[in-house]
Amino acid sequence: MGISNINTCKYFKDSFGSQKNIKVTTTDNKILWVPMDVENTDYIDVLAWVDAGNTIEEVD
Amino acid sequence: MSLVLNGTTGITNLPSINSGQLGGRRNIVYNGEMKVAQRSTSVTGLGATSGYFTLDRWFMFLQATAGRLTMAQVADGPAGFANCMKLTTTTADTSIAAGERLQLLQVFEGQDLQQLKKGTSSAEAVTVSFYVKANAAALYVCELLDSDGSRMNTQSFAVTTDWNRIELTFVGDTASAIVDDNTASLYLSIWLHGGATFTGGTFASNTWAASTEANRYAVANRTSIFDATSRTFFITGVQMELGSKATEFESRSFGEELALCQRYCFVMAPSTNASVAPAFARSTTVAFGIAELPVTMRATPSLAFSANNDFQVQFLGSVATSTAMAASPELHKNMIAFTATVSSGLTAGQGMYIRDLNGGATITAAAEL
Numbered sequence: 001m002g003i004s005n006i007n008t009c010k011y012f013k014d015s016f017g018s019q020k021n022i023k024v025t026t027t028d029n030k031i032l033w034v035p036m037d038v039e040n041t042d043y044i045d046v047l048a049w050v051d052a053g054n055t056i057e058e059v060d
Numbered sequence: 061m062s063l064v065l066n067g068t069t070g071i072t073n074l075p076s077i078n079s080g081q082l083g084g085r086r087n088i089v090y091n092g093e094m095k096v097a098q099r100s101t102s103v104t105g106l107g108a109t110s111g112y113f114t115l116d117r118w119f120m121f122l123q124a125t126a127g128r129l130t131m132a133q134v135a136d137g138p139a140g141f142a143n144c145m146k147l148t149t150t151t152a153d154t155s156i157a158a159g160e161r162l163q164l165l166q167v168f169e170g171q172d173l174q175q176l177k178k179g180t181s182s183a184e185a186v187t188v189s190f191y192v193k194a195n196a197a198a199l200y201v202c203e204l205l206d207s208d209g210s211r212m213n214t215q216s217f218a219v220t221t222d223w224n225r226i227e228l229t230f231v232g233d234t235a236s237a238i239v240d241d242n243t244a245s246l247y248l249s250i251w252l253h254g255g256a257t258f259t260g261g262t263f264a265s266n267t268w269a270a271s272t273e274a275n276r277y278a279v280a281n282r283t284s285i286f287d288a289t290s291r292t293f294f295i296t297g298v299q300m301e302l303g304s305k306a307t308e309f310e311s312r313s314f315g316e317e318l319a320l321c322q323r324y325c326f327v328m329a330p331s332t333n334a335s336v337a338p339a340f341a342r343s344t345t346v347a348f349g350i351a352e353l354p355v356t357m358r359a360t361p362s363l364a365f366s367a368n369n370d371f372q373v374q375f376l377g378s379v380a381t382s383t384a385m386a387a388s389p390e391l392h393k394n395m396i397a398f399t400a401t402v403s404s405g406l407t408a409g410q411g412m413y414i415r416d417l418n419g420g421a422t423i424t425a426a427a428e429l
Binding site for chain 1: 361
């Protein structure tokens, strides 16, 4: 029951860390930072968005 | 007549045990008294997307409707209740497409529901009670949906223009056990609007059965909250408890309720110039801050920030306004971590703190179901 209106997703990694999270932009231009944790329902929605044929952009 | 305690027959001559609160933690519902609204107390124009908008733990499942409404915490309620949730239709939708729906719902973790003994021969009945009123008479549906076993049970209820307590006892379900984990297992829903996908079947009252979309809102003479802009719906005092009797509403203190809600959502909203988090400079432009969460969250949370320039970095008697806020991947259930980027002026390793510049800074950490 997380994000129902994903527009874009992009991996994010800060310059000092090795882990990544996902910057999600919604269709109403809100930004959400989603951890790659399968218990997080927003991440589950991102995975469903990918399963629907969408792609997460790579880190800059 | 006096109360008799007998070792064989138990308590006799007891006309009622329902004259007051019977003890704490009977109510499985969060924020049933509509006290806690961390995100906002009112949001207008809802209808295009689903989400958690105002009162904590209450999810609005909105799908494909042209109708719009305002969701708000308002100071109204039956005696003993200071607040309720009010839904007000602002744009009507009388041409209802098949897939339209509006459910007001709350989701529960399986590990918090094992006492229901669902899926066993001794499955417990569950009683849902709540106070409702509206601008006019209406008929809606209350549903329990077991997402682990894909089973559902529905009952309708009538609303009038006066506050009334609705008491609905759902029989125990001897089929399909609830998984004992921290993911979603049971959905308590109030159906307020639905298209043919959800109304085209046969309505069964108080019967557990395999979840069938067409039956979920199929009750005859149902109301759509979107049928006119005059429609309102008020609800408070929501309780779900074991047993076949609706007991007195279990009131909890604001602090207790807030802490319970913070397992799923925490909104940090300091006042002007108040501290957000201690930080240190990772470079000349990036400050890295951490903040301990008040409650262990259900899962690693997602983060959302208010406007970048709501945040300010203060260091060595100087300040710099943030130009970008980002969640660090180095966060977990007990701690959030994030960066604030400024144009220049920091020294790597330097200590500092991040603060609210103008009274509008918020960080929302969410681990909802």
